[in-house]
Amino acid sequence: MNDAMEVIQNGAVAIKDETIVAIGPRDILEARYTADTVVDCQDQYILPGLVNAHTHVPMTLLRGLADDLRLDVWLMGYIMPVEREFVSPEFCRLGTQLACAEMIRSGVTSFADMYYFEADIAKVVDEVGMRAMLCESVLKFPSPDAPTYEDSLAYTRQFIEDWRAHPRITPTVAPHAPYSNTRETLEKCTALAQEFDMPLMIHLSETKREVDDNVAEYGMRVMPWVEEVGVFSVPTIAAHCVHVEDQEIHILHKNNVSVAHCPSANLKLASGIAPVSHMLDIGVNVAIGTDGPASNNDLDMFEEMRLAALLAKVAPHNPTAVPAQQALAMATRNGAKALGLEGKAGILAEGLLADIIVVDANNTHNMPHFEHNPTAVYSQLVYACKSTDVRHTICHGQFLMRDRQLTTLDEAQIAQQAAAYASEVGTFLSQREENTLSKLIAVGIDVERAESFEVQTKAVLNDPSKIEDLLSHEDVEVIRAVHYRQYDTYFLFNDQDNSRVRYREDDGIDADGNVTSVRMRLTYTSGEKERSFHDSILLSHSRFIAPASHPLRFYEEFFKATDERHLQKERRRWHIHYQGTLYYVNLDRLIDPEVDQLFVEIKARTWSQTDAEHKADDIRQMMHILGVDTNHVVSEDYLDMQETL
Numbered sequence: 256m257n258d259a260m261e262v263i264q265n266g267a268v269a270i271k272d273e274t275i276v277a278i279g280p281r282d283i284l285e286a287r288y289t290a291d292t293v294v295d296c297q298d299q300y301i302l303p304g305l306v307n308a309h310t311h312v313p314m315t316l317l318r319g320l321a322d323d324l325r326l327d328v329w330l331m332g333y334i335m336p337v338e339r340e341f342v343s344p345e346f347c348r349l350g351t352q353l354a355c356a357e358m359i360r361s362g363v364t365s366f367a368d369m370y371y372f373e374a375d376i377a378k379v380v381d382e383v384g385m386r387a388m389l390c391e392s393v394l395k396f397p398s399p400d401a402p403t404y405e406d407s408l409a410y411t412r413q414f415i416e417d418w419r420a421h422p423r424i425t426p427t428v429a430p431h432a433p434y435s436n437t438r439e440t441l442e443k444c445t446a447l448a449q450e451f452d453m454p455l456m457i458h459l460s461e462t463k464r465e466v467d468d469n470v471a472e473y474g475m476r477v478m479p480w481v482e483e484v485g486v487f488s489v490p491t492i493a494a495h496c497v498h499v500e501d502q503e504i505h506i507l508h509k510n511n512v513s514v515a516h517c518p519s520a521n522l523k524l525a526s527g528i529a530p531v532s533h534m535l536d537i538g539v540n541v542a543i544g545t546d547g548p549a550s551n552n553d554l555d556m557f558e559e560m561r562l563a564a565l566l567a568k569v570a571p572h573n574p575t576a577v578p579a580q581q582a583l584a585m586a587t588r589n590g591a592k593a594l595g596l597e598g599k600a601g602i603l604a605e606g607l608l609a610d611i612i613v614v615d616a617n618n619t620h621n622m623p624h625f626e627h628n629p630t631a632v633y634s635q636l637v638y639a640c641k642s643t644d645v646r647h648t649i650c651h652g653q654f655l656m657r658d659r660q661l662t663t664l665d666e667a668q669i670a671q672q673a674a675a676y677a678s679e680v681g682t683f684l685s686q687r688e689e690n691t692l693s694k695l696i697a698v699g700i701d702v703e704r705a706e707s708f709e710v711q712t713k714a715v716l717n718d719p720s721k722i723e724d725l726l727s728h729e730d731v732e733v734i735r736a737v738h739y740r741q742y743d744t745y746f747l748f749n750d751q752d753n754s755r756v757r758y759r760e761d762d763g764i765d766a767d768g769n770v771t772s773v774r775m776r777l778t779y780t781s782g783e784k785e786r787s788f789h790d791s792i793l794l795s796h797s798r799f800i801a802p803a804s805h806p807l808r809f810y811e812e813f814f815k816a817t818d819e820r821h822l823q824k825e826r827r828r829w830h831i832h833y834q835g836t837l838y839y840v841n842l843d844r845l846i847d848p849e850v851d852q853l854f855v856e857i858k859a860r861t862w863s864q865t866d867a868e869h870k871a872d873d874i875r876q877m878m879h880i881l882g883v884d885t886n887h888v889v890s891e892d893y894l895d896m897q898e899t900l
């Protein structure tokens with residue numbers, strides 16, 4: 256297969272060192288050249304090595320860890336917490352060895368990676384003999400190899416300096432995605448790539464939610480915003496590009512951005528179908544990537560090529576979209592262009608790098624062959640061939656697999672070490688899954704432990720006007736008044752701690768009834784230890800509070816609680832001093848479930864038995880001012896009251 260994608264029957268390729276010196280009919284090349292090594296490729300296809308344009312190779316060690324989940328739950332709920340715990344230089348080296356073995360077996364000679372500890376990944380790629388663009392990730396939050404983004408930029412700079420002269424490795428930077436970066440971090444990554452004249456890789460427009468969030472935060476869809484930030488001023492590989500509108504495709508084209516289409520991952524995470532055919536029609540260079548083996552779950556480019564061709568036909572109802580030949584070009588020539596290897600690899604031609612695979616053509620699933628149509632060979636390769644048909648893989652003129660034997664990797668040893676990792680990760684996850692609090696900590700940024708002892712009394716308030724009597728009482732000074740509508744979702748767990756996680760949306764309401772602020776918080780409590788104390792209740796709470804940075808759906812899917820309950824109420828709250836001591840007075844009206852009564856709740860923090868007694872006494876006095884009869888004291892919380900309402 257050459258630049259024009261011609262098929263040469265009975266062809267041959269002559270290689271010297273890392274270069275293809277000739278390509279043409281076998282009899283002519285045999286007459287012209289002698290060679291130390293001659294490989295008989297009778298009944299086989301000789302092709303350019305496949306290019307995996309987007310992956311995260313060390314994630315082979317997380318393959319099958321969490322599946323059948325939405326991207327946010329998969330990534331933030333499972334993958335990233337495990338990565339925080341386990342990803343190390345050793346993890347990355349082993350995961351890369353496993354990935355390289357898998358890719359060489361399936362005919363991949365070059366790949367573009369985005370992960371952490373890329374310097375360790377580079378060492379493995381150097382030893383193994385593959386070609387790669389290795390992109391060190393930058394995120395706005397701490398990552399496994401950098402506590403801050405400044406550290407990851409410093410790491411990346413050193414990584415580029417150390418590896419940029421390597422003949423097979425292009426070291427560079429990858430701001431992970433717009434949502435995991437800021438304008439500033441994107442600008443700094445771009446400047447770094449520019450300084451070293453390197454390309455850059457980024458995840459873009461993978462999910463609809465990403466686009467919606469981008470519009471909400473920056474008032475623009477993803478592509479115009481990323482263009483405005485300046486990212487596209489360097490050659491870019493944009494992974495995914497599923498949710499892109501016409502005008503955004505033109506932005507990609509205008510800026511020579513290469514797209515790494517990842518059909519399996521987009522399907523598996525239900526991200527959507529990328530408009531590949533349309534992008535190709537407009538002239539965008541669309542390559543193919545497997546994405547990480549935890550979201551695919553393999554690194555099989557034959558599978559991706561086939562899926563790319565099939566999937567492109569579905570949305571436009573057009574079986575002529577992305578024909579087999581084009582799919583193969585995407586996995587070879589377009590991939591090479593994306594990795595900055597245009598004119599160097601991706602096709603078989605004189606003077607180009609000897610990145611070559613040889614594929615068996617005569618396995619049962621490939622029979623028979625039609626000779627009348629020369630392009631039928633592309634259909635065979637894309638629709639019928641399996642990655643296991645790859646017989647030899649050559650990169651940079653060196654055999655990495657010969658007759659299905661890997662030459663630079665010890666697969667048995669790698670498999671054994673990978674199994675040991677899997678068992679450690681499995682133990683970690685199963686322990687975490689058993690403990691609701693650990694699950695909350697895994698996804699809650701800024702989880703804060705709030706241990707408190709409170710004295711609290713709640714009662715039915717029959718006469719609402721009495722609240723004014725309390726607030727205007729001579730012993731009362733009102734410090735602050737607020738009005739909220741509170742939407743609570745409780746996740747209840749049947750575990751030994753009787754855990755509860757409350758997701759609360761607090762809508763602040765102004766005097767005209769308008770919502771002026773919205774805040775979401777998560778509160779974890781285990782079975783509260785409580786005891787009666789006169790008419791009051793002394794509560795000892797051990798709570799963990801965290802801002803809820805994901806939508807409610809995320810927590811529903813992530814926690815998989817035994818039971819889920821909802822409660823909605825209108826709350827007026829006053830912070831008051833009663834005889835100089837701080838109390839909180841809540842006046843609550845339950846909206847869902849609807850209750851035809853008002854409840855008053857008075858509470859205060861406490862720290863000692865004497866203090867609690869004193870405060871319980873104050874609360875009793877205030878309840879008296881409110882005209883509350885001790886018979887109306889309610890000891891259950893609203894959630895438990897639901898059962899009796």
Ligand SMILES: CSC[C@H]1O[C@@H](n2cnc3c(O)ncnc32)[C@H](O)[C@@H]1O
Pocket residue numbers: 311330334335338369370371392393394431432458461520546547550
């Ligand atoms: C920072 S690079 C690696 C980082 O990206 C995560 N990741 C893997 N696959 C995807 C994907 O499809 N979209 C977004 N992020 C992904 C991976 O787990 C690493 O944390």
Ligand SMILES: [Zn+2]
Pocket residue numbers: 309310311458494546547
């Ligand atoms: Zn990815």
